[in-house]
Amino acid sequence: MHLPSTLNRRWAATLVGTLAQAGVRHVVIAPGSRSTPLVLAFADHPEIACWTVIDERSAGFFALGLAKGCGAPTVALATSGTAGAHFLPAVIEAFHGGVPLWILTGDRPWELHGFGAPQTIAQGTLFGTFVSASCALPVPENRDDALAHLAALTAAVARRATTAPLHLNVPFREPLAPEEGAAPLVVSPVLPVWVTSTKKPSVDVLVERLRRTPRGLVVCGPAPP
Numbered sequence: 001m002h003l004p005s006t007l008n009r010r011w012a013a014t015l016v017g018t019l020a021q022a023g024v025r026h027v028v029i030a031p032g033s034r035s036t037p038l039v040l041a042f043a044d045h046p047e048i049a050c051w052t053v054i055d056e057r058s059a060g061f062f063a064l065g066l067a068k069g070c071g072a073p074t075v076a077l078a079t080s081g082t083a084g085a086h087f088l089p090a091v092i093e094a095f096h097g098g099v100p101l102w103i104l105t106g107d108r109p110w111e112l113h114g115f116g117a118p119q120t121i122a123q124g125t126l127f128g129t130f131v132s133a134s135c136a137l138p139v140p141e142n143r144d145d146a147l148a149h150l151a152a153l154t155a156a157v158a159r160r161a162t163t164a165p166l167h168l169n170v171p172f173r174e175p176l177a178p179e180e181g182a183a184p185l186v187v188s189p190v191l192p193v194w195v196t197s198t199k200k201p202s203v204d205v206l207v208e209r210l211r212r213t214p215r216g217l218v219v220c221g222p223a224p225p
Helices: 006-023 036-044 054-071 083-096 143-157 203-211
Strands: 027-028 049-052 076-080 101-107 133-136 166-171
Touching: 006 036, 006 054, 006 143, 006 166, 027 054, 036 049, 036 076, 036 101, 049 054, 054 076, 054 083, 054 101, 076 083, 083 101, 133 143, 143 166
Parallel strands: 027 049, 027 076, 076 101, 101 166, 133 166
Antiparallel strands: none
């Protein structure tokens, strides 16, 4: 069995770590090749439970039930092509019910779009207006600033969907191709993320957060109406 390249593993681990910081504790996986780096990253994360459901429609509703039951964002993961489209019924219910069902879809890189490559469709708008946030993430790059941008972008999208569904489209090049002479996996630190559905967190919560942070930055300013 080929494991994903070091680049894909770092990219996926950074993305999954950011989602865990945002409160994700369950992922429902509908297996497929293009999403394998994400599957392994979820499996490696100690705070996230993985559930495998072969049928995507069933996986979407199972994830919806988990999100309702635990009251926290729950991920449904599918591979590229039409697989993610089977999540739409569950996404619609999550949208109208105010449930944080977060969809991740693996995808082909940009250079394979528009040329008839198998399992390649325009996935960025699969869920239309039934998600509160949607983002097409960039193709993995072997740079620390790119990983930091990935974490910051994911955190920003997560903040907009604390009580609603979101969609992250995640492209990978050759998700299972090994690298010759690849260095051991070193995952970059994940940017700290605090996602809350409350507009004014209590002082006790703030004090506890600050107590657990040896070095940090506090930004204060007016809240929008």
